[in-house]
Amino acid sequence: MKNNHQVLVFKTNLSGQREVEAIGPVLSTIPAVLQWNVDLMDVDKVLRVVAPGLEPAEIISLVCGQGYNCEELPD
Amino acid sequence: MRPRDEAKEQAIRKKAMELIVEEGFDGLSMHKLARAAGISVATIYIYYKDREDLILELCKEETLRMTEATLKNFDPSMSFAEGMANQWRNRSKFWLDNPIEAQFLERMRHSPHHVKSIAFLKKDFIEAMQLFIHNAVKNGELTSMPLEVFWSVAYAPLYQLVKFHLDGSSLPGAGPFKLNDKMMKQALQAVIKGLTP
Numbered sequence: 001m002k003n004n005h006q007v008l009v010f011k012t013n014l015s016g017q018r019e020v021e022a023i024g025p026v027l028s029t030i031p032a033v034l035q036w037n038v039d040l041m042d043v044d045k046v047l048r049v050v051a052p053g054l055e056p057a058e059i060i061s062l063v064c065g066q067g068y069n070c071e072e073l074p075d
Numbered sequence: 076m077r078p079r080d081e082a083k084e085q086a087i088r089k090k091a092m093e094l095i096v097e098e099g100f101d102g103l104s105m106h107k108l109a110r111a112a113g114i115s116v117a118t119i120y121i122y123y124k125d126r127e128d129l130i131l132e133l134c135k136e137e138t139l140r141m142t143e144a145t146l147k148n149f150d151p152s153m154s155f156a157e158g159m160a161n162q163w164r165n166r167s168k169f170w171l172d173n174p175i176e177a178q179f180l181e182r183m184r185h186s187p188h189h190v191k192s193i194a195f196l197k198k199d200f201i202e203a204m205q206l207f208i209h210n211a212v213k214n215g216e217l218t219s220m221p222l223e224v225f226w227s228v229a230y231a232p233l234y235q236l237v238k239f240h241l242d243g244s245s246l247p248g249a250g251p252f253k254l255n256d257k258m259m260k261q262a263l264q265a266v267i268k269g270l271t272p
Contacts, residue, residue: 009120039125042105048120073117 008056011044013069023047026062030054044073084122086112088133092179100130100186131191134183137176138195144169146199151206155216156267158207163233163263167254170237218272228269232262 014020020038027033027049035050047070049059056072063070090112094103105126109116123129145165153161170177183192208225211217217225239245240254 007121009117037124039105039120041126042116044106044116046105046116046120046125048124073115073120075115075117 006050006052008049008051008054008059009073010047010049010056010059010063010070011073012038012047012063012071014038014040014045014047016040019068023063023066023068026066027059030058030062046073083114083118086114087119087122087129088136089175091129091133092137092175095130095182096175096178099182100188103130105129130183130188133179134188134192135195137180138192139197140173140176141169141180142197142200146203149203149207151203151210153207155211155214155271158211159229159263159267162230163259166230167233167237167259170234171240174241215272217270225270229266232266233259236262 014023017040020040027036030051032051032054033049034052037048039046039048047059047063051059060070060072087108091103091108094108094111103126105116105119108129109119112119119129123132145162147165149158149161149165151158180192183189186192208217208222212219236254236259239252243251243253245252
């Protein structure tokens with residue numbers, strides 16, 4: 001079943017601005033990603049992605065592919 | 076699309092303002108807020124990008140509500156006494172009806188967010204207040220003075236009375252305090268007298 005959620009929210013281990021910038025290029029390869037940010041102030045270093053119709057697994061595999069942890073935050 | 080849940084959103088906003096008023100901006104984290112509002116952290120991020128985004132959104136909405144309440148039935152061409160009575164009514168009503176929201180806005184004004192928060196003040200609000208003062212000076216109903224002096228004399232007494240009322244007590248040894256219309260009228264008369272040439 002296709003996921004229609006607009007906003008996807010993940011817990012990551014991105015710890016600084018440089019790491020955030022490192023995942024930028026891979027996220028921008030997905031056309032469905034309209035907007036994204038990482039809340040570095042939060043203990044969960046929350047990655048928030050606005051992407052209509054995108055499966056969370058796609059983001060997880062991309063971010064993990066860069067060597068970082070990324071898991072969906074439970075609703 | 077995950078539907079926006081109006082009730083959840085309202086619960087987040089209310090709790091966030093309560094946390095800020097009680098514990099300051101440092102007292103607000105997305106996790107603490109989630110616990111306090113009885114929702115998941117993920118849910119908060121559906122609505123807001125981060126803490127800063129949440130604080131500024133709250134400020135924007137509450138500033139708009141505050142200015143609408145303050146401008147209710149107000150006309151800059153009113154006589155000075157009439158306009159002041161309207162302003163005292165509107166401003167005290169907003170505070171008394173929305174103590175958390177009003178204290179949140181006050182905290183914003185006295186924080187590093189200050190510059191961003193005043194940007195939410197709509198131009199028509201600022202212009203109406205300036206025009207009112209300008210007219211009153213022109214008509215000889217108000218002594219010309221720096222804006223800060225005017226504001227401090229015109230409104231600080233009202234806000235102080237409202238704060239005494241919300242605290243339920245005033246000065247040490249004075250016992251419990253409850254603001255009533257008679258006291259407000261008394262203070263307003265003293266203020267108008269002080270501001271009139």
